[in-house]
Amino acid sequence: MKDLFKVVKRRIENNNKKGAVGKKANIPHNLLFKCSRCQTSIFMEEFEAAGNVCTKCNYHARIGALKRLKMTADEGSFEEYDENLTTKNPIDFPGYEEKIKKFQNSTKLKEAIITGECTIRGEKTVIGIMDSFFMMGSMGSVVGEKIVRAFERATEKKLPVILFTASGGARMQEGIFSLMQMVKTSAAVSKHSKEGLFYCAVLTDPTTGGVTASFASLADVTLAEPKVLVGFAGRRVIESTILKRLPDEFQSAEFLQEHGFVDMIVNRKNLRHVLNQLLIFHKQGEIEKWKKS
């Protein structure tokens, strides 16, 4: 009888030996993708083949702006706007320049958004894509200015705007300058809208804070990718304020749709088609053409 648990005992002993844990976890770290929504691990290969989507729960994980551009725009059609706007340190925030440099190296981007013109299956549009890997896509002076200029050019050229939002919100390191970007971006949306031009926001993971509270919520048509996080205040902030645990689906795209703020939830693989169709619907002059037909 005393040997009944021999195997288990040996295993426990082995596990407690120094270095054993390290040895056991000796798996290449990028072999598996662990979904932050359903906690399932799937092979990285499978995850990437699905376009960075969890094949188990359909959570649409974050992708960088360059990859997104490649997925969305017609090949070779993209002409970038304002690529040389540079980030300053307006409130002399300690270590800000170094931080920017670090993210410029890791993402190959100059700031947290790229803007420009492109075609989507032949339909011309102004496009902006935020990148959550660049300081969590936070909005400082450069991001704000690039968005405003993109809308201004679209207004001038009578083009629609498609914005992929991904942001933690206003950038703390630029203080009040970040907050004021909310105003100027919203004003630019309004000017574009008054000309009868079309603006479509695509909410991607995560869209929060000052971005939700400005241009991301002001589109004619608001799309979102499945299961992405969208909200104003962060979950932890709310939980510690109201001292209650929040339900899992809180602030998901689906939660937002149920509460009236999202027009359509669209799978990543269908986005190009849907955007193309929306651009066609909102082409100027279609109604005049019909009247004459």
Next chain:
Amino acid sequence: MEKELTAWERLKIVHNPKRPNAYDLINGVFENYYEFQGDGYFGEDKAITAGIASFQKLPVTVIANLKGKNLEENKLFNFSMAHPEGYRKALRLSKQAEKFKRPIICFIDITGAFCGVDAEKRGQGQAIAKNIMEFMNLKTPIISIITGEGGSGGALGLGVCDELAMFENAVYSVISPRGAASILWKDPKKEEEAANTMKVTAKDMLNFKVADFIIKEPAKGADKDHVLMCENVVDYLIGALKRNLQKNVAMLLESRYNKFRKIGIFGE
């Protein structure tokens, strides 16, 4: 000649679960329907479906009351009884249509706006009132079609328009026959009598100049032939859209105002 159906008999046809609902009509009449959700304030109301679609290559905004074909669907669509957020979604998308100068096409088939505590808390009355007022001023043509029941204020929330058409068997009324019977005679069982007394049929509405057009139904009701019904709607819409897109905005708004301004019978 066939005997004229009574309002009650027409109501029976209208209540047939096989009668084409909003999705049947939308799929049969338009192409590329993209459904947009949410009022942008509080919620999404499945009792009203709304979005953009293409009508013979013309971009239009479609707003429609939804009735289910079975219990499950009816639970989801709340038996077509819309909440304030449904009306607010309709208004949001109407404003969007106005911005892009798209004509608006409404399909009305509603028993009545939902009566309940939450609907009241969120301002059911105010939501309908707002729609009436705002629809009156939308700078784009609005064509409304009552396809089944035009139930009271609930129908008016989508009922202010440049042209009102009604399916042959559709009804439009200030209250449901059952409601009328219980208010007038304190006996809901007298609903048949109420229906036949209240003058609610499409023909009545045409006589009263409340409706402008009757869209013919297949023999014995729209449920018998969805394809033919949709064809009739298409034929009607081509004419209605041409008529109303011709008018400039000032003319459009003036004639819309006058259309309703004239209604009322009195001695002086």
